Structures are given as C-alpha cells and as structure tokens.
Amino acid sequence: MAATAAARQGRSTLLVERYGFLGGAGTAGGLSTFCGLHAKVHGEHVQVVHGLADELLERLAKLDGLSAPHLTINDGILAQAFDISSYKLAADELVTGAGAGLLFHAMAVAVVMTDEATIDAVVIESKSGRAAVRGRVFIDASGDADVAAWAGVPFETSPHLLFPSMMFRINGVDVAAAGERPWRTVERLMDEAEQAGTHRFPRKKPIVRPQRNPLEWRANLTQLSNADGSAIDGTDVEQLTRGELQGRQQVFDAFAFIRDRTPGFGSSYIVDIAPQVGIRETRRVVGDHVLTEDDVLDCVDFPDTIGVNGWPVEAHVAGTVEFRWQRGEDSRGFNQLPYRMLLPQRVDNLLVVGRCASMTQMGQSSARVTGPCFAMGQAAGTAAALALDDGSTLRGVDVGRLQQRLRGDGAFLGDEPA
Template structure:
C-alpha cells in the first residue's frame, strides 16, 4: 500500500566548517556581502548552488547591470559605489564591460557585460579579501541554537549532507530560504511578478542591424496588430553585447495553465517554466531572424541555465521599502546607499514602468538599513530581492544596483555586530554609515529629497 510520507531516521551529520559569517547565495548581494565581511577581517564562507557567482546576471543570463545609475536632475550619474567599483574595474581589466547605454524610454542607463568575464571578476573580488567559496552546494535547512539564533545551515552537495556553523548569517538566496526556515516572518504576493528566460543571439551583422532594439519592438507590434503573431509580452529588450556580433534577448514571460506566474519556489512550476521558456525562445527568435535586418544569418548561441525569477518570498523586516518611497525619492536616517531604478512591474503580457513624479527629480531614493534586518532572528541579515520590501518597492529594489548596496551593508554590519557583541537590530547605524563611506559607498546624503507636488 502506498503511503504519502516516508520516515527518514535521525542521523548525525559532519560539521564541515565554522565561520564568523556564512553567506548563502552568490548573486550581487551575496558577492558584495562576502567581500565586505572578509575585508573587515572576518572568516567568511559564500555558499552557491551553481559553479559560478553572479546570480541572475550569469545563471539567469541577464548580462546587464541595472540600477547603478540615476538621472539626477537631468544628468545621468553613477550612484552605486564601494566594492561595486572594484568589481567594475576588474570587469574592465578583462575587457568585459560595455559603456553604459540608455534604456527604458531613454530615461536610464544600464551596463551590459560579458558573462564569462563577470564569473571571473566575481571570483577574484570575493577571494581577494580572504573569503572562501563553496560551489555546487545547496542550503537545505537550518539548525537553531535558540528561537532567535541560527547555529548553522545544513547543506547538500556531491560530498553528501553536512553542517556549516556561523556566528552571523546573510541570506542572499533570492527566495529568503534561510529566513523562512529560521522562523523570520515573510510574505508572498498572490500575484507574483512574471519570470523570464533570457537567451543570446550570435552571428548578427551589427552594421545592417543598426538600432535593432527599436526595429524588433516595432516589427513585433506591427505583427500583433496585423493578427499574424502573438508574443509573450510587450516591450521586448534586444541589445548588443560586448561584441556587437552577439545580442541578448529579454522578451519571454512564463506562466502556468491558468495564466498565473510561475512560482520560483515550486519545482513543478519551475520545470514547466523552463520548458515553456525554451519554446518561447524558439518562436520569438524565428520571428526576429526572419524579419529583422542584420539577423538573417544569426543563431541562438545560449539559453540561460535557469529561468529568471523576479519575486517569491519577501521578509517582513524592521521597515518595508514601498513603491511610494521609490517614486517620491525618499530619504532615511539609516541610509546605507541609494537606488535609482524605477518601479518595473512585470504584469500579464507587459512590463509597467513607473518613474518618480517630481518634475526635476533627484532620481534616487535612499535604502534604509532596517530593510535588511528581519523582524526576528538576531544573527541574520536578508539581502537582495527577498529583503523587506512591498511588491511595489521590490519591483524597483530587486535589480543589481540596490542589491550591491544591501550586500555591502550587510557584510559590514555583521563585522560591527560581532565586534560589539550585539544583534543585527542593535548595530550602531552611525558607525555603519561611517564605515560604508570609508569603504567608498555613496549614501545619497548630499542632495535633498524630491519635493513632490500634492495631488489636487
């Protein structure tokens, strides 16, 4: 007779290491967290389930840094600094970084990069400070020493199951896995942001293609208006990479049979999303190749290793960054850096961009320290897209720039907490801000916040 569960007997697992700081997830926030913690002299381990770092930029095929810049009173400026500067310098030395390009209605800058170069640069950045890397390893559970303190994380790899002990933990998993397992409160929207599957096209004639990012969108809109084609979403992004023979494509949208977004915490939905995404790649690429000048001899050179998940769990921290905070370019006394990206909501069949409302906007909001501090669990920070934000706030704060900011702040704050024998919630914020500035970060305190006219 079949049973719905199988009992696993209890067993001891080996402790494979003990560290001051354990970072879970090697996306942009995890990379900067491990860098900051190790540069502060802490023994640091960064655990990553793939064989490389970079998060959505590499495993998701994004190949673009968004949110590093802001349009400050009409002038585009680089506003995310600190260890992110060193990462960009390392990418430049590898000839892996493009000049910034205008995107989203020509209202913001983004920076594309070579994915292979990013993998190398991220390795070098983290290792330069003395941190250790553990690839091909997934965190699967936590062990608590008491109700508010994590003792260790349980990991699985080809070497089997083991435990890693730490004094402080930084959850950069994207899905808030460590936070959820440790009992930190979190929330999920009933209407998640839709995921995408990125792909890259090679063999493009860049001279004939010209500004094909405009051509592709026009051709798709004309085909839909004529009723000959239906595409996964509007506002496609097709842009050249470091070598203009190669272009990246971001124009898929993944859903379940009922039209709901694929949930990145459900393995069955993830599987469906991968299969559906590859079919969308096949169909949309065929249209681009057959209709777009300069693409007639092109081919798909790479489909991202994983679909790009935009939203799952979001923790409830000491403060939730909101959409109004973003659109009103709000200041916070506990600022750890800034975010200049607009609200980017991936809704059914489209992407809805919302920008600050001030006529002459400062172009960025400050990010509060409290958004990376969970409402409970004393020795934990949560960074990246699973930090404490409403869905509207997360639709802006999940991109690379603010993730860099959160990561560096978390690694630095962990050092201060351990030095002072205190919890994440009781870190001296003024000392944290002083150290961040010393390490090159920009906190956005030199420009006044926007004054938004009251609605009639």
C-alpha cells in the same frame, strides 16, 4: 558583495553557492547587464552605487568585459552591459581576494536553531553529502528568502507574482544591415504582427540590445506562466520545471520571428540560453522597515541609509511591463535604502539582502535590480562584522559607525551630492 565586505573586516566568512560560479541573475540568469548602478539625477545620468561595485567594474574593465553604459527603458536611464564569462572570473577574484571562503555546488536545505531567535547552522547538500555550516551571523542572499523562511521569519508572497523570463543571446548579427536602434524595429515588427493576427507574443516591450561585441545581442522578451495564466513560482520545483521547458520554447519562437523579419538578423543564431529561469519575485521578508513604492517614487530619505536605489518601478505583469518613474519635474532620481529593511523580524543573527529583503511588491519591483542589491550586500557584510566586533546584536549595530565605515569603503549613501 556581502561575503567580500565581511571578509575584508577580518571575519571568517564562507559563501555557499549552488552553482559552480558566482554572479546570480547576472550569470546563471543570463542578464549580462547591471541595472540600477545609475540614476537620473536632476536630468543627468549619474552612477550612484559605488564602493565594492566600483572594484568589480574595475576588474571587469581589466578583463575587457565592459561595454559603455547604454540608455534603456525609453532612453530614461543607463544600464551597464558586461561579458558573462568575465563577470564569473571578476567575482571569483573579488571574493577570494578579500579572504572569503567559497563552497560551490552546495545548496542550503534547512537550518538548525539554537532557540527561536538564533540560527546555529545552515544545513547544506552537495555531492559530498549532507553537512552543516555553523556561524554567529548569517546573511540570506538566496533571492527566495530560503534561510529566513526556514528560520521562522515572517514573509509575504504576492497573490499575483511578477512574471519570470528566460534570457538568451543571439550571435552573427550583421551590424551594418541592422542599422541604428534595431531594437525599435523589433518592437515595431512584433506590434504589427500581433495587430495583423499572425503572431501572439507572451509579452510586449521586448528588450533586445547589443553586447560587448555588437555581433552579439541579448534578448529579454519571454514571460513564463502556468496553465491558468499565473506567474511561475520560483519556490515550486514543478512550476520551475514547467518554466524551463516553456522558456526554451518561447526563446526559439521569438528568435525565429526576429531572424526572419528583422534586417541584419537573417544569418544570426542562438549562441546561449540562460542556465536558469530568471525569477523576479518569490518571498519577501517582513523587516523593521518595509520599502514601498512611494518610498521609491518620492525619493525618500532615511536616517539609517546604507545606500541608494535609482531604478524606476518595473512591474512585469501579465503580457507586458509597466514602468513608473520617480515623481517630480526635477527629480533627484533616487531613494535611500534603510538598514532596517535588511533586519528581519524574530531572528536576531540574520540579515536578508537582495530581492527578498523587506519590501512591498512594487517597492521590490524597483529595488530588486543589481545596483541596490550590491549596496545591500556591502552594507550587510559590514554590519555583520561590526556586530561581532562590538559584541552587539545586528539591531544594536551603531548605524553612525556603519555609515562611516561604508563611506570609508567608497559607498555612496545619498546624504551628500551625487
């Protein structure tokens, strides 16, 4: 979204991607579901993330890659399932159609600084060797705040990180035999097995849901940890290696239980295990505003809003998932996202978007999901272009003009009826 927005403003833009495809957690992480596009607004389920997100959904629909939005988290909010292969192509089309350049199979490894406050280049490694990508503005959408950390931006790392997962998909489900809401059956059977002492599962509250074709289901029920019980750290290569090995073992153990115990799954099989561990939290930069859990739960407004977030707090703690919903009997259901949470301290030509933007751990437990990340990305790409147009710093961007540009491009900022 950041690269598309910047390129559409006429700016020379390069997106550097370590894999051979786009989509991040949605593809490499195997999520296959956009969370956070919707909110429960005064009791009604409403899509609240628009703009470039709408264009992506339209491209996916043309590829027959979308399911109808489905209820999740105890039927409290909608999520949007999609076909992973279709997403890869739709993302290609969105970014290249905007005129942005792509560099696949390249990984950022360092930065070169002009001075303490200015990045001159990002150093990358690829099969072609080492190179440097120079630019006037940089956007860190790495998820781990890699560029920001190398550039000296202050960041936080929680003493108890949120636990990662390994996603997988099951095919060959007998839909008729599975009956209605078999995910409830899976959860009940897991609870009964644990109470009987026959099984121990790494986490409670499994998520098992049908895909575009109901013969295929996605499964999210693993939890990856170190020997001492702490969460795998996505910035530590040895821990990541442990997580991949442990995750695949957990996948097969969980699948065997589902196959052997759940009606309709007796002839099913694992069709895919995600190419990478699904990391939820590592570094979080310290920006001009730090989004908090109270900001989320109290549906707070900000004068520099650049989009909204309607997802509840979803904390993946040891052994389970804790959910906290927006407060109030007739909640508006979403908070605004301030531009200031994208502005890291100390470095002037850098914006940070996604799960490593400026948030507390519990604020991030809500706003790390896809919908608000899409909103942050579109805002960052637009703000970068405006700063270059006006010859201003990123902090000097006219927020009113930024908001006007975002509205003109279809974004919903939360300052009018949803």
